[in-house]
């Protein structure tokens with residue numbers, strides 16, 4: 001039996017491919033390097049959604065449709081924002097998304113794709129006693145998310161950095177949250193139900209919940225003053241080093257390199273990424289410690305390590321990092337849900353019973 005379903009192929013997809021030995025990510029025929037920093041999030045969302053909705057607008061039109069969807073989400077959910085803001089920011093976002101119509105149209109899909117970018121800034125602002133900022137339907141998706149967070153226009157360098165991040169995490173094969181999404185979609189439930197499954201799976205620290213703990217780790221190491229000793233002690237206690245290791249990649253996660261380059265550019269543009277040099281030292285120490293502690297396994301830097309630095313520099317508090325991950329991954333989830341509904345069957349694997357047998361009654 002495949003514990004953890006390693007090596008099991010559970011879907012055929014035209015959406016993305018993760019080459020764990022070559023360290024390559026392909027999204028609809030494009031390498032990640034061709035997309036990240038070169039195409040906007042709306043353009044990549046278009047690439048992912050192509051073929052799954054008859055009324056999908058032309059490539060250039062999706063930016064506007066996504067902007068309208070942000071405005072609609074804000075108007076629909078405005079009356080309940082106060083109640084949502086009383087929850088932690090991830091639960092508030094998820095609860096807000098649960099209130100969106102549970103159907104399968106393009107309008108439903110775009111509202112779901114827009115929702116994390118609208119709800120996260122609104123709930124963060126309300127959590128600190130500020131008024132939410134309405135979306136600007138004409139703006140670029142990432143730039144608008146930052147404007148709604150800060151209340152004024154973000155620098156082009158920061159908007160570009162966040163846009164590149166959202167593209168970098170938009171889809172990644174049959175990861176846990178995408179699989180969860182496809183399982184629910186395979187029952188022909190609506191898109192909201194499917195996306196809620198993805199949101200549930202993303203939250204865990206072994207998946208999208210890792211970047212917040214990366215910041216906590218950097219803080220703790222800075223305080224301890226000795227990275228290698230701190231990291232070794234963690235491993236000796238059976239803890240995992242956040243931001244390292246991957247089920248599929250046996251080499252460096254290509255997304256880590258893309259995001260590291262983005263963080264470097266932000267530093268060059270005068271962005272507040274004070275701890276890049278320190279993080280690079282910690283990264284090297286972690287790789288050295290992991291190589292010695294787990295010699296039989298190649299444990300490399302994953303996407304979450306530099307995600308943490310980038311999102312911190314963009315002004316998101318660490319408790320909202322998984323929300324921003326969801327803001328990128330949600331278009332991949334929607335595309336996978338539609339692909340499953342249009343081309344797949346009900347996903348229904350089997351389990352092997354290893355419990356006690358009923359007592360035989362004489």
Ligand code: COA
Pocket residue numbers: 205206207208210235239240241242243244245246247248294297299302303304
């Ligand atoms: N730190 C320390 N040890 C790690 C590790 C890490 N980050 N990642 C894997 N390992 C070790 C495990 O402890 C285990 O060691 P053992 O065989 O001595 O018990 C071995 O590697 C295999 O672990 P397993 O859980 O089977 O590997 P996996 O393929 O399921 O792991 C992750 C994938 C992502 C769950 C794992 O690398 C991890 O927990 N990473 C930290 C969390 C993280 O960054 N998540 C974001 C992923 S993008």
